[in-house]
Amino acid sequence: MRALGSALIASLALVTSFVAAHQEPKTPEEIEVQRALQAAAYHCAPAVERFTAARKRSWARKVLAGRPELPGYQELFNAGVYDDEPETLPATESDGQTLMGCTPVSTTKIQNNTCVLTPVTTEGPYYHEAGHLIRQNIAEEQDGLLLLLDIGVIDVNTCKPLPNVLVDIWQANATGHYAGHPLPKPEHVNTKPQVGGKRNGLLPPFPRTVQEETWLRGAWPTDENGVAQFTSIFPGYYTGRATHIHAKVFPEWTPHENGTFSGKRLVHVGQFFFDDDINIVIDKMHPYTENPIRNTYGRTRNWRDSLNIFEDSLGPEGKYNPIFKMHLLGGVVRQGLIGYITMGVDANADIDNWWKG
Numbered sequence: 001m002r003a004l005g006s007a008l009i010a011s012l013a014l015v016t017s018f019v020a021a022h023q024e025p026k027t028p029e030e031i032e033v034q035r036a037l038q039a040a041a042y043h044c045a046p047a048v049e050r051f052t053a054a055r056k057r058s059w060a061r062k063v064l065a066g067r068p069e070l071p072g073y074q075e076l077f078n079a080g081v082y083d084d085e086p087e088t089l090p091a092t093e094s095d096g097q098t099l100m101g102c103t104p105v106s107t108t109k110i111q112n113n114t115c116v117l118t119p120v121t122t123e124g125p126y127y128h129e130a131g132h133l134i135r136q137n138i139a140e141e142q143d144g145l146l147l148l149l150d151i152g153v154i155d156v157n158t159c160k161p162l163p164n165v166l167v168d169i170w171q172a173n174a175t176g177h178y179a180g181h182p183l184p185k186p187e188h189v190n191t192k193p194q195v196g197g198k199r200n201g202l203l204p205p206f207p208r209t210v211q212e213e214t215w216l217r218g219a220w221p222t223d224e225n226g227v228a229q230f231t232s233i234f235p236g237y238y239t240g241r242a243t244h245i246h247a248k249v250f251p252e253w254t255p256h257e258n259g260t261f262s263g264k265r266l267v268h269v270g271q272f273f274f275d276d277d278i279n280i281v282i283d284k285m286h287p288y289t290e291n292p293i294r295n296t297y298g299r300t301r302n303w304r305d306s307l308n309i310f311e312d313s314l315g316p317e318g319k320y321n322p323i324f325k326m327h328l329l330g331g332v333v334r335q336g337l338i339g340y341i342t343m344g345v346d347a348n349a350d351i352d353n354w355w356k357g
C-alpha cells in the first residue's frame with residue numbers, strides 16, 4: 001500500500017462546524033464559538049494521525065497476508081512506515097481526563113469541546129429512510145474499481161474513538177446512478193442541467209422507481225477502535241456534483257430481522273470526496289468511461305460542486321479536508337484502493353435529517 005503521491009497526501013478529515021451546522025452562526029457570540037471550535041481541531045491532529053496509522057498497519061496485515069512475493073512487502077511492517085506524523089505527542093491530563101495528545105481544554109476557549117465536528121452537509125435526495133442493510137460489503141453486482149473504506153469516528157467531546165455507532169453510507173455506481181433511482185421520469189428525460197447559480201449543473205433528482213434495489217447502500221457499526229470498514233467500488237459521477245460518498249452516523253438504531261435497520265438518534269450527515277487527481281485517473285478506466293455524461297457535461301470538479309457542498313465540507317475557515325486519504329491495495333491502481341477518513345462527531349448531538357435541495 002503505497003501512498004498515491006504528494007498531491008493525494010493530506011486530508012485531515014477531522015473537519016468542523018457548529019453542532020447544528022445548518023443553522024448558520026449569526027450573532028458575534030455564535031461566530032466566535034464557531035471559530036474557536038475550528039481552531040481546536042488542530043490540537044487533535046496528532047491523535048487523528050496516530051489513529052489512522054494504526055488502521056493502516058492493520059489493513060496491510062490483512063491485505064498482504066500470504067502474499068509475501070509482493071515487492072516491498074516486508075518493509076511495510078517496519079516501524080515508522082505509517083507514521084505520517086513525525087512527532088508522537090504524549091497524552092495530556094485535563095479535568096481528570098486523558099485526551100490522546102490533544103491540547104488541554106483549559107487552553108481553548110471552548111471549555112467542553114476539545115475536538116471539532118465534521119461539517120454537516122445536505123443528505124441530498126437519494127437517501128432511503130428504510131432498506132439500508134447492516135453489512136460491510138455494499139457492492140453487490142456493481143462493476144467498478146475495488147474500493148475499501150476505512151471510516152473512523154471520533155467523539156469531539158473526548159477526542160477519543162467512538163465505538164458502536166452505526167455508519168450508514170450510500171453512493172452512486174460507476175456510471176452515476178443510485179440504487180432505486182435508475183432513470184428519469186418521461187417528463188425529465190429532456191431536462192437540461194441548470195446553468196449558473198448555486199444549482200449550476202444539477203438536474204432534478206431522479207425519482208425512486210425500483211424500491212427493492214439496495215446496491216451501494218449499507219451501514220456497519222464502528223468497532224472497539226471507532227472504525228467501520230466497508231467493501232465497495234469507486235463511485236461514478238453525475239451532473240453537477242463532485243464525486244462523493246454520503247454518510248450518516250447513528251449512535252442509536254433498531255436492527256430488523258430482515259437485515260435492515262431504522263435509525264433513531266442521528267449525530268452526523270455529511271459527504272466525503274476524492275482528490276481530483278485520483279478522479280482523473282479513474283475517469284479513464286472502464287466502466288467509468290461508460291458514464292453517459294462523459295462527453296457532454298463531464299465530471300464536476302470538487303471546486304465547482306453545486307450547492308457549495310464541497311466548500312461547505314471544508315468548514316467555514318477552509319482549513320479542513322473532507323477528502324479520503326488514498327492508498328493502493330496492490331501494485332497497480334486496477335487492484336483497488338483503500339480510502340481513510342476520520343469524522344469528528346458530537347456523540348450527544350441529535351440532529352435533523354436535512355436536505356436543502
Ligand SMILES: *[C@@H]1O[C@H](CO)[C@@H](O)[C@H](O)[C@H]1NC(C)=O
Nearest residue numbers: 033036109110111112113348
Ligand atoms: C458546553 O456544553 C453545554 C451543554 O452541552 C452548552 O450548553 C454550552 O454552550 C457549552 N459551552 C461552550 C463554551 O461551548
Ligand SMILES: *[C@@H]1O[C@H](CO)[C@@H](O)[C@H](O)[C@H]1NC(C)=O
Nearest residue numbers: 142143173174175177182287
Ligand atoms: C448503474 O446503474 C444503472 C441503473 O441501474 C445501470 O443502468 C448501469 O448499467 C449501472 N452502471 C454500471 C457500470 O453497471
Ligand SMILES: *[C@@H]1O[C@H](CO)[C@@H](O)[C@H](O)[C@H]1NC(C)=O
Nearest residue numbers: 130131212256257258259260
Ligand atoms: C424490513 O423490516 C422492517 C421492519 O419490520 C420493515 O419496515 C421493512 O419494510 C422490511 N423491509 C423489507 C425489504 O422487507
